[in-house]
Amino acid sequence: MKFQSQLVAKPYFIFALALFAGQIAFGLIMGLQYIVGDFLFPYIPFNVARMVHTNLLLVWILFGFMGASYYLVPEEANIELHSPGLARLMFWVFAAAGVATILGYLFVPYAELAKLTHNELLPTMGREFLEQPTITKLGIVVVCLAYVYNIGMTILKGRKTVINMVLITGLIGLAVFFLFSFYNPSNLVLDKFFWWWVVHLWVEGVWELILGSILAFTLIKVTGVDREVIEKWLYVIIAMALISGLIGMGHHYFWIGPGEYWLWLGSLFSALEPVPFFMMVLFAFKMVRERRHNHGNKIAVIWALGTAVMGFLGAGVWGFLHTLAPVNYFTHGTQLTAAHGHLAFFGAYAMIVMTITSYAMPIMRGRPQGNPRSAQRLESYAFWCMCVGMLGITLALTVAGAWQVALQRIPEDGQALGFMVTQQKLIPMYWARLVFGVIFATGLLGYFVSFFVGSGSEIEKQNNSLDRYPAHNPEAGVCCGSCGGAS
Amino acid sequence: MAEQFTKSMARNIYYGGGFATFLLLLGLTFDTMLELPERDHRENITDSVVKGKEVWENNDCIGCHSLMGEGAYFAPELANVFDRRGNANEEGFKGFMQAWMAAQPLKVEGRRQMPQFNLTKEEVINLSDFLIWTSRVNDNNWPPNKQG
Helix, strand or coil, rough: CCCCHHHHHHHHHHHHHHHHHHHHHHHHHHHHCCCCCCCCCCCCCCCHHHHHHHHHHHHHHHHHHHHHHHHHHHHHCCCCCCCCHHHHHHHHHHHHHHHHHHHHHCCCCHHHHHCCHHHCCCCCCCCCHHHHHHHHHHHHHHHHHHHHHHHHHHHHHHHCCHHHHHHHHHHHHHHHHHHHHHHHCCCCHHHHHHHHHHHHHHHHHHHHHHHHHHHHHHHHHHHHCCHHHHHHHHHHHHHHHHHHHHHHHHHCCCCCCCCCCHHHHHHHHHHHHHHHHHHHHHHHHHHHHCCCCCCCCCCHHHHHHHHHHHHHHHHHHHHHHCCCHHHHHHHHCCCHHHHHHHHHHHHHHHHHHHHHHHHHHHHHHHCCCCCCCHHHHHHHHHHHHHHHHHHHHHHHHHHHHHHHHHHHHHCCCCCCHHHHHHHHHHHHHHHHHHHCCCCCCCHHHHHHCCCCCCCCCHHHHCCCCCHCCCCCCHCCCCCHHHHHHHC | CCCCCHHHHHHHHHHHHHHHHHHHHHHHHHHHHHHHHHHHHHHHHHHHHHHHHHHHCCHHHHCCCCCCCEECCCCECCCHHHHHHHHCCHHHHHHHHHHHHCCCCCCCCCCCCCCCCCCHHHHHHHHHHHHHHCCCCCCCCCCCCCCC
16 A cells, blocks of 8 residues: 555445445345245335345445545555545445435335425436435435545546546546436436436446456556556457447337337447457456466455456346347346346446455555455355355346246237246246355355454464565565556 | 557547447437437326326335336336236226225235335326326337236
8 A cells, every 4th residue: 555545445345345235135135025925024025125235236336436446546646645534524424325315215115205305306216226315316426526526636636547547537427427317307218218328328338447447456456467558458448348338228228119220229239248348358367367476465366357257247148148139029127137137236346346345455454465364265265155156146047037038928918927927937946046145145244254364473474475576676565566557 | 469559549449439439329319319209109298197107206116016127027017017907998997006006915925015005096097197108108019918
């Protein structure tokens, strides 16, 4: 760590992980509700559990992005963060708004919440993922503006590296496209059309820039590969992400009202969307193969490689599986969509946050060469547990989705089974999903425990393993890789 | 990557390609906005349809159901519920909706339950009008059959 102000990232990472735990708890509740339909009814109806599950995801990923930015931007810009005080204040504002909103979902009936928060003044509630009361959305805007301002000023004053420039472009995009959440016309088709300008242009657009820059930063640090090489790859990857992803939004416009040419455009461009993710896999493995030093934080390297692979599988392969219009006609809105959503979000975004957390948290805790070996060993079990758990969830939902299509979608009227009857038939697959969900939760628990593993003497030993850095100046003290690209 | 492919070439592809694609998206969006009125039949969005969308949103219906395939996958698709349950008869559909909404939750043990939302008769009519309007949007003939 080069700058004191990077430490503001710490509470962001910790809080992100706490929310992640909540997300998984509600995921398990829903997994059971899919099997035992009236589980916890009427105390936690499915829609409430789902809101909590998806909104916690959104908020913890944002916390993760913020932590990542506050950690890496000063180091890249080679200057202290513009305002650590503002970053600390915004942490509390965002945390309070997030917690209050989740408690509102859980303890106030939704219609009541809409009334209490005067949704009628500027109606924005009741749309998937954008369920937050309008006042919360305004809070998110304030937090994002302060965040983008703080990061932007730091970059303006300091070095404008490619990683910083790509990251700030992504962050500005994130803030700008969120504004579409305030546009809620009474025409449902227009509503849906621009709803995707938040949802798609986030996750298949600007978030990929944020993902790319965090991955590139981590790889520079843990491999010591020349930043020129890494930056070239970063540019090509995000170029492909934007070129395929922007018009690729057409795959959401097939069946919600827009005209027929979207069937062609959406299929064609979104068929290219796996390309940037595939390049990310090549990139990550090539950089690790050509590494100039062996960083002591091995688990951070594994997370970085894992992000590339799982992101490619989830966003790339499982996305392509149902993105062509003739296929999507039958699979749209089935469990296949859920399968893709789970693996893509985990692989690309949950894992990149855990990558930077695994790299940066030990450094912020005075362990520049990573956590002690025992902790890393536990963390790598946790890594595999979560990856296997999520792949199992995805496969179970994929089989469920295919079966659903076969029973409910493909047969003609009269022959096709109804939705509720079909769901009954899928219960074995929902059991499999729940079992893998429990495996995932076990992995997450192990991940949390790994933060507390390792004795003082073990940490001391790890910190003094300077021989890992033959290329660097040992007199400079214990190395964390921070100088890896800064020279 | 090959040496002759330089970082500045990569940068130009990113800025040039990203910008050009975004312009294309804006152009296509503009064209879609011109085309939509004929496909969404906005002339039929009455006060009741507008209010129905508010009822839909204020009760987070999307948290369990899907609408044109988007939303949650826990409960049936509703963009075509008028075709499925209404037999092309608006009055019949509204009668069904009044009875259905009043009967919730069904309390069949182990079955997925829909909460009781305590909607007024007027609100159920609004909601029905919203769903009837939605069922008539030109959505390229989705879903494949009545079951949604």
